[in-house]
Amino acid sequence: MTRPIQVLVAEDDPKIAKVVEHLLRREGYQVARARDGREALTRVEVEPFDLLLLDIGLPEVDGFEVCRRVKARSDLPVIVLSARGEELDRVMGLTLGADDYIAKPFNSAELVLRVKAVLRRARSGGADSPSELQRVQRGNLTLDRSSRQAWLGEREVSLTGKEFDILWTLAQRPGQVWTREQLLQQVWDTDYMGDSSTLTVLVRRLREKIEPDPAEPQYIRTVYGVGYRFVEVPPSSV
Ligand code: CA
Numbered sequence: 001m002t003r004p005i006q007v008l009v010a011e012d013d014p015k016i017a018k019v020v021e022h023l024l025r026r027e028g029y030q031v032a033r034a035r036d037g038r039e040a041l042t043r044v045e046v047e048p049f050d051l052l053l054l055d056i057g058l059p060e061v062d063g064f065e066v067c068r069r070v071k072a073r074s075d076l077p078v079i080v081l082s083a084r085g086e087e088l089d090r091v092m093g094l095t096l097g098a099d100d101y102i103a104k105p106f107n108s109a110e111l112v113l114r115v116k117a118v119l120r121r122a123r124s125g126g127a128d129s130p131s132e133l134q135r136v137q138r139g140n141l142t143l144d145r146s147s148r149q150a151w152l153g154e155r156e157v158s159l160t161g162k163e164f165d166i167l168w169t170l171a172q173r174p175g176q177v178w179t180r181e182q183l184l185q186q187v188w189d190t191d192y193m194g195d196s197s198t199l200t201v202l203v204r205r206l207r208e209k210i211e212p213d214p215a216e217p218q219y220i221r222t223v224y225g226v227g228y229r230f231v232e233v234p235p236s237s238v
Contacts, residue, residue, distance in 0.1 A: 004029060004030045005028070005029045005030065005050045005051070005119060006029065006030045006031075006032070006048060006049045006050050006051075007024050007029050007030070007031050007032070007049065007050065007051045007052075008031075008033070008040065008043055008044060008047070008051070008052050008053070009021055009024070009031060009032070009033045009034070009053045010033075010034040010037065010040035010052060010053065010054045010055055010058060010063070011033065011034075011053070011055040011058075011081065012035050012036060012055065012057070012058055012059055013055070016055075016081075016104065017033050020053060020111070021033060023112055024053075024112075024115065027115075027116075032047070035059075036058050037058040037059065037060045037062055037063065037065065038060040038061050040054065040058070040061075040066050041061060041066055041070070044074070044076060049076060050076075050077070050119060050122070051076070051077045051079065051115065051118060051119060051122075052076055052077070052078045052079070053079050053115070054066055054067060054078055054079065054080050054081060055081045055083075056080060056081065056082050056083065056086055056091055056095075057086070063080060063081075063095070064091075064095055067080060067095040067098050068097075071097040071098070075122075077099045077119070077122045078095075078098045078099055079098065079102060079114060079175070080092075080095050080100070080102070081104055081106070082101060082103050083103075083104050088101060089223055089224045089226070092177050092223045092226060092229070093225060093226050096226065098175075098177075099118045099121070099122075099173075099175055099176060100117070100174065100175025100176070101175060101177075101229075102114055113232060114174075114175060114232070117174050117175070118175065121173060134146050136168075136171050138174060138219070138232045139219075139232055139233040140152055140153050140233070141171065141210060141219065143168055143171055148161070148164050150164065150167065150210070152210060157210060159206070160205075162187060162202055163202055163206050163209070165186070165187045166183060166187055166199075166202055166203065167206055167210070167220075169183065169186045169187065170183075170220060170229070170230035171219075173230070174229075174230050174231060174232040175229060175230075175231070176229060177223050177226055177227060177228075177229045178227045178228055178229065179227040180227045180228075181196075181227075182227065183227060183228065184196060184198075184199055203220060203228060207219075207220055218231065218233050219231060219233060
């Protein structure tokens with residue numbers, strides 16, 4: 001028998017905490033709650049959590065600092081919850097290393113989907129081991145690595161080799177923020193020193209091919225001043 005998945009919800013707002021706890025328990029997870037950053041740090045030290053859902057605006061120690069400390073000493077997956085008033089790009093820049101970001105108010109289905117995606121990724125070997133995965137399905141988008149094909153629903157999308165590489169890299173780890181340098185290195189394999197305008201052009205072309213509205217990208221989001229991240233869009237909202 002496998003033990004149930006244990007999630008720590010670090011959230012000082014009792015209403016939000018209650019909703020999140022309810023959603024996660026309904027999925028069969030064991031849920032604990034920390035009311036401030038200090039409590040969250042103490043508990044992740046001594047309890048075997050599989051995931052930390054972390055509010056940014058926490059008393060005692062804020063979410064930025066909690067994320068930094070947790071990621072500095074463990075592989076515990078972290079999903080950051082950010083309030084509407086907080087600029088998500090700034091949050092992402094300051095919590096680089098978090099596994100995903102969710103803005104409040106959040107959609108219930110989306111929260112559950114993101115939690116499952118992060119847990120799935122953590123279980124399939126974590127962020128550091130190369131994935132043997134040959135096919136990924138993200139919302140309406142399907143990618144096949146062996147044939148290097150991509151589909152949007154039933155329609156095949158024609159991608160160049162580099163376009164496919166970038167999309168594959170991003171889609172493998174939804175939510176993760178990639179700096180431009182990291183992406184260039186992934187796709188060119190070595191210490192590519194070329195200018196990052198190449199990447200900008202590639203991403204623009206990719207968006208024209210896969211985004212319903214390239215001016216308002218749903219899949220490949222820009223993180224200003226940092227890079228890009230892929231967002232898994234729930235199929236129902238596509
Ligand atoms: Ca808060």
